[in-house]
Amino acid sequence: xxxxxxxxxxxxxxxxxxxxxxxxxxxxxxxxxxxxxxxxxxxxxxxxxxxxxxxxxxxxxxxxxxxxxxxxxxxxxxxxxxxxxxxxxxxxxxxxxxxxxxxxxxxxxxxxxxxxxxxxxxxxxxxxxxxxxxxxxxxxxxxxxxxxxxxxxxxxxxxxxxxxxxxxxxxxxxxxxxxxxxxxxxxxxxxxxxxxxxxxxxxxxxxxxxxxxxxxxxxxxxxxxxxxxxxxxxxxxxxxxxxxxxxxxxxxxxxxxxxxxxxxxxxxxxxxxxxxxxxxxxxxxxxxxxxxxxxxxxxxxxxxxxxxxxxxxxxxxxxxxxxxxxxxxxxxxxxxxxxxxxxxxxxxxxxxxxxxxxxxxxxxxxxxxxxxxxxxxxxxxxxxxxxxxxxxx
Numbered sequence: 001x002x003x004x005x006x007x008x009x010x011x012x013x014x015x016x017x018x019x020x021x022x023x024x025x026x027x028x029x030x031x032x033x034x035x036x037x038x039x040x041x042x043x044x045x046x047x048x049x050x051x052x053x054x055x056x057x058x059x060x061x062x063x064x065x066x067x068x069x070x071x072x073x074x075x076x077x078x079x080x081x082x083x084x085x086x087x088x089x090x091x092x093x094x095x096x097x098x099x100x101x102x103x104x105x106x107x108x109x110x111x112x113x114x115x116x117x118x119x120x121x122x123x124x125x126x127x128x129x130x131x132x133x134x135x136x137x138x139x140x141x142x143x144x145x146x147x148x149x150x151x152x153x154x155x156x157x158x159x160x161x162x163x164x165x166x167x168x169x170x171x172x173x174x175x176x177x178x179x180x181x182x183x184x185x186x187x188x189x190x191x192x193x194x195x196x197x198x199x200x201x202x203x204x205x206x207x208x209x210x211x212x213x214x215x216x217x218x219x220x221x222x223x224x225x226x227x228x229x230x231x232x233x234x235x236x237x238x239x240x241x242x243x244x245x246x247x248x249x250x251x252x253x254x255x256x257x258x259x260x261x262x263x264x265x266x267x268x269x270x271x272x273x274x275x276x277x278x279x280x281x282x283x284x285x286x287x288x289x290x291x292x293x294x295x296x297x298x299x300x301x302x303x304x305x306x307x308x309x310x311x312x313x314x315x316x317x318x319x320x321x322x323x324x325x326x327x328x329x330x331x332x333x334x335x336x337x338x339x340x341x342x343x344x345x346x347x348x349x350x351x352x353x354x355x356x357x358x359x360x361x362x363x364x365x366x367x368x369x370x371x372x373x374x375x376x377x378x379x380x381x382x383x384x385x386x387x388x389x390x391x392x393x
Contacts, residue, residue: 001185001195005032005166007359008186008196010173010210012037013044014149014344015202015337017156017167018352024163028360031165032196033157036172036189036206040153042276043204046313048227048253048261049149049345050242052089053113054141055393056104056385061111062366063350070349071147078162080155083148083256089242090118090127091139091392092298097246098137100386105139115141127241130298136247144242148256149345175213176201176334183333198359200335201328205276205316207338216330219319219377220339222273226283227263228291228310229255236301246389248294259308262291265389267315267342276314283310317341320382321390325351325372326358335359336374342391 007023009016012035020033035041051071053064074082093101101117108115118126118138126140157167172189176199185195201207208220232240240260242253252262264270273279288307296303318324318339328334335358337351354367376382385393 002192004185004195006030006196007032007198007200008194009033009200009202010186011035011042011201011203011206012039012153012157012167012169013042013202013204014153014156014348015204015351017153017160018348019200019202019337019355020165020167021156021160021163022352022356023359024160024165026356026360026362028356031160032194033160033165033167034171034173034186034188035167035169038169039157040150043314043316043344044153045150046227046311047149047345048251048263049147049152050089050144050251050253051146051346052141052144053108054089054091054104054115054139056100056107056387057371057383057393058107058111059366059368059371060393061108061113063347065111065113066353066366067347067349068143068145071145071152074155078155078159080158082152082155084145085256086143086145087241087254088140088142089144089244091141092243092245092247093137094133094247095135095137097387101137101139103386113141114143115139129236129301131300146242146253147345152345173203173210176210178214178331181330181332183331198333198335200337200355202337204338205273205314207316207336211336214331216328218324218336218374220324221317222276223267223270223315223317224273224279224312225263225267225270225315226287226310226312227261228283228288229259229261229308230292230295230302230305231259231308233301233304240299243298244392245294245298246387248297249389250291250294252295260295260302260305262295265391267317267391270315273314279312279314281312283312315342319377320384322383322393323347323372324374325354325367326369326374329375343393
């Protein structure tokens with residue numbers, strides 16, 4: 001080997017930097033993170049970075065709650081600004097989804113989440129500029145927040161460095177090295193080798209490719225969701241609440257630029273990305289028109305909003321829209337955290353803490369090693385959700 005380290009992390013997005021920070025905080029040994037481009041250059045940099053606790057499984061709620069609290073305390077605890085904002089989030093459904101909505105809200109409240117069900121009258125009182133049918137129903141989560149994705153990745157990286165981790169950008173990994181059933185390190189795209197007893201693959205859309213080169217087949221697919229941006233009309237006062245509108249199939253959130261980002265809740269029809277190094281980063285006119293129509297159906301004033309186009313982003317998805325996280329059973333010392341299917345920022349601090357716990361043999365809570373296990377789909381144990389949109393979890 002040209003050099004060695006104790007723990008090597010592949011990928012400088014929110015998962016990699018969170019994992020590096022939590023490992024460094026536990027004094028797990030020498031931690032080296034390699035990023036092929038710049039920090040946050042893949043999926044993380046274009047994320048909406050929404051932080052909500054509205055999930056339908058106890059493990060997911062606990063992980064999202066831990067992560068939300070981590071972000072909320074980050075500036076005080078680590079001294080780095082990550083653009084934490086807390087406008088709250090409204091989940092809009094109708095009477096047909098009442099049973100699932102009430103069951104989920106009951107679970108969340110039992111775990112300490114501040115959330116409540118609103119009927120159509122209460123929705124109109126809370127959002128007087130919005131339009132709701134008589135059978136509309138909503139779940140309101142005032143604690144829901146968002147962060148600036150790029151600032152957050154850089155903040156996590158800076159905190160990890162301050163704790164002793166080494167973060168190296170412009171260094172791509174071409175291959176994860178193994179000897180029989182044990183990981184040995186990596187070979188970089190420059191041809192150098194770095195030895196490590198533990199390798200953590202948080203390479204997002206590139207994670208499946210690296211596993212495939214080892215002869216491992218896991219269901220990780222990169223896709224291209226589109227997002228549109230609108231500037232609110234000048235006579236609209238205040239910043240809009242974040243929404244997950246199950247009836248129109250979209251979510252939206254305010255950006256720190258005062259624009260509003262709109263994206264689809266479903267990603268089943270999104271284009272597959274065979275090569276995440278080369279994909280269309282633009283947005284189609286059809287999607288911008290769809291996003292405006294869905295947004296103005298709920299908020300009529302946005303018919304007059306100025307369009308600022310949009311972008312094509314990257315998701316790495318799995319068949320059950322939940323990530324594969326933990327030890328890779330075929331190779332000792334190899335760990336995986338990928339396939340977040342839109343849940344990345346919501347869960348990243350809890351995932352980083354969980355991986356650090358697994359690697360050091362300490363408590364990984366609130367992460368549950370079996371719930372998101374890397375091989376759970378092979379064991380026919382998918383994560384199921386009560387909503388038609390699996391991204392809601």
